[in-house]
Amino acid sequence: MSAPRDRSLFRGRAPGEVAVVGLGRSGTAVARLLGRDGHRVYASDAGDSSAARLAAAELAAQGMSAEAGGHDLARIARAALVVASPGVPPTAPPLAAARKAGVPVVSEIEIGLHYLPQLRYVAVTGTNGKTTTTALIGHLLRALGLHAVDAGNIGTPLAQLALGAEPPAWAALELSSFQLHDTPSVNPTVGVLTNLSPDHLDRYGDVEEYYADKALLFRNAHAGSRWVLNADDPGVLHMARQAAGHAWTFSTRGAPRAAAALAPLPGTGAPGLWIDGAPLMARDELALLGDHNVANALAAALAVYVADAGHQTPDARARMAAALREFRALANRLEPVGTYDGVEWINDSKATNVSSTLVALQGMRKPYVLLLGGRHKGEPYTALAEPFRRVGKVVLAFGESAPMVERDLAGLVPVERMGSDFAAVIERARELAAPGDAVLLSPACSSYDMFANYEERAAAFRRLAAGDAAC
Numbered sequence: 001m002s003a004p005r006d007r008s009l010f011r012g013r014a015p016g017e018v019a020v021v022g023l024g025r026s027g028t029a030v031a032r033l034l035g036r037d038g039h040r041v042y043a044s045d046a047g048d049s050s051a052a053r054l055a056a057a058e059l060a061a062q063g064m065s066a067e068a069g070g071h072d073l074a075r076i077a078r079a080a081l082v083v084a085s086p087g088v089p090p091t092a093p094p095l096a097a098a099r100k101a102g103v104p105v106v107s108e109i110e111i112g113l114h115y116l117p118q119l120r121y122v123a124v125t126g127t128n129g130k131t132t133t134t135a136l137i138g139h140l141l142r143a144l145g146l147h148a149v150d151a152g153n154i155g156t157p158l159a160q161l162a163l164g165a166e167p168p169a170w171a172a173l174e175l176s177s178f179q180l181h182d183t184p185s186v187n188p189t190v191g192v193l194t195n196l197s198p199d200h201l202d203r204y205g206d207v208e209e210y211y212a213d214k215a216l217l218f219r220n221a222h223a224g225s226r227w228v229l230n231a232d233d234p235g236v237l238h239m240a241r242q243a244a245g246h247a248w249t250f251s252t253r254g255a256p257r258a259a260a261a262l263a264p265l266p267g268t269g270a271p272g273l274w275i276d277g278a279p280l281m282a283r284d285e286l287a288l289l290g291d292h293n294v295a296n297a298l299a300a301a302l303a304v305y306v307a308d309a310g311h312q313t314p315d316a317r318a319r320m321a322a323a324l325r326e327f328r329a330l331a332n333r334l335e336p337v338g339t340y341d342g343v344e345w346i347n348d349s350k351a352t353n354v355s356s357t358l359v360a361l362q363g364m365r366k367p368y369v370l371l372l373g374g375r376h377k378g379e380p381y382t383a384l385a386e387p388f389r390r391v392g393k394v395v396l397a398f399g400e401s402a403p404m405v406e407r408d409l410a411g412l413v414p415v416e417r418m419g420s421d422f423a424a425v426i427e428r429a430r431e432l433a434a435p436g437d438a439v440l441l442s443p444a445c446s447s448y449d450m451f452a453n454y455e456e457r458a459a460a461f462r463r464l465a466a467g468d469a470a471c
């Protein structure tokens with residue numbers, strides 16, 4: 001097949017072979033999409049799992065070059081474009097080879113957007129709350145009767161949607177800093193910046209570099225752009241200050257002129273969620289723990305509200321309120337997993353940085369044992385001492401970061417240092433927790449020292465909490 005003349009995909013350069021790095025769900029979908037459009041594709045994966053081999057075989061059967069178990073780096077360096085799957089770190093040899101050879105590297109999202117020119121999307125980035133806010137936005141759009149999907153880091157890869165016969169009209173799109181880095185055409189209907197704090201210091205040289213990627217949300221800002229920003233976070237306002245377009249803000253702390261706010265309701269004076277100067281619902285009707293989740297709900301409702309004038313009618317407001325009432329905590333995010341012998345076990349395994357653990361501690365209302373540790377990501381833990389002291393009983397420091405947790409917190413709060421035997425950590429928590437207490441896994445660290453990922457850590461917590469030692 002001859003290569004199409006569409007040079008925009010190649011960022012103005014001559015079309016040629018596209019190297020797809022990673023044969024997971026999004027890599028496979030992007031390879032199929034490009035192959036269907038007549039591009040020459042070379043897809044490869046360093047892993048040799050049966051899933052990767054199967055994906056390679058399927059692509060090969062469709063006429064593409066594909067291999068599992070390694071990359072042809074010289075071939076990648078000759079490609080006209082490289083598409084990186086989300087899980088592939090920027091330092092991985094195929095991406096390093098591409099960069100060295102001057103080959104542009106883009107994300108799967110960039111390709112998906114290229115093939116979905118009609119798509120209207122709300123893009124969500126920030127340090128914490130991206131997934132929850134994105135899921136809320138998708139849920140609210142569907143509650144308005146729209147054909148909307150969750151995409152990006154959660155839900156379906158955009159490339160897979162582009163392959164479908166009836167692509168959705170709307171998407172709620174979660175974008176990590178790495179994805180933003182490699183998505184030069186990002187130009188959302190509404191862009192949401194939830195909050196900013198240091199994270200990924202293990203993968204970025206310094207915090208400025210990390211923030212610079214986050215700022216790429218605004219790279220194509222124009223007069224018609226719409227932004228939803230956290231008025232309680234000066235870093236967010238600062239980052240967006242020069243972006244063209246119109247900005248609306250949300251606040252849970254009484255910031256002036258916020259278009260979405262947590263404020264007393266008329267009559268009862270009970271806290272409520274307000275949008276555009278009118279009450280939407282009572283705070284208590286939201287089944288999510290912690291004020292950070294009120295911020296996520298306000299951000300999501302505001303983004304959907306400003307996305308289209310049709311979303312601002314009384315009927316639309318009523319549908320949004322009903323949808324927010326229905327929404328439940330996502331797995332691994334302050335998720336209660338069971339009460340055993342009067343002790344409530346709460347799984348916040350997704351809290352992989354200090355700021356997300358901080359909000360978990362702020363939301364706690366009963367005495368608790370905190371499980372803190374894992375692979376250290378570079379931030380100090382001292383900021384956790386004060387919110388912990390309010391109702392916390394003892395910190396169990398575990399995993400690789402245990403010595404650092406102990407160094408930062410000992411003397412400020414009770415800390416016990418444990419090793420990397422998770423079953424022993426859970427048993428110690430069980431001994432220390434009395435009926436009426438909670439045990440909170442909110443580790444502020446990544447899981448990679450002891451588990452394949454945070455989901456596996458959560459699964460072990462869940463099983464061991466229930467008293468199943470066979471794991």
Ligand code: ADP
Nearest residue numbers: 127128129130131132292333334350351356359
């Ligand atoms: P992300 O996708 O950005 O990692 P999630 O919605 O998955 O965010 O939430 C991950 C963790 O971050 C939660 O367990 C919670 O502890 C914390 N978190 C969620 N929303 C916020 C917020 N708005 N502000 C601060 N921390 C938050």
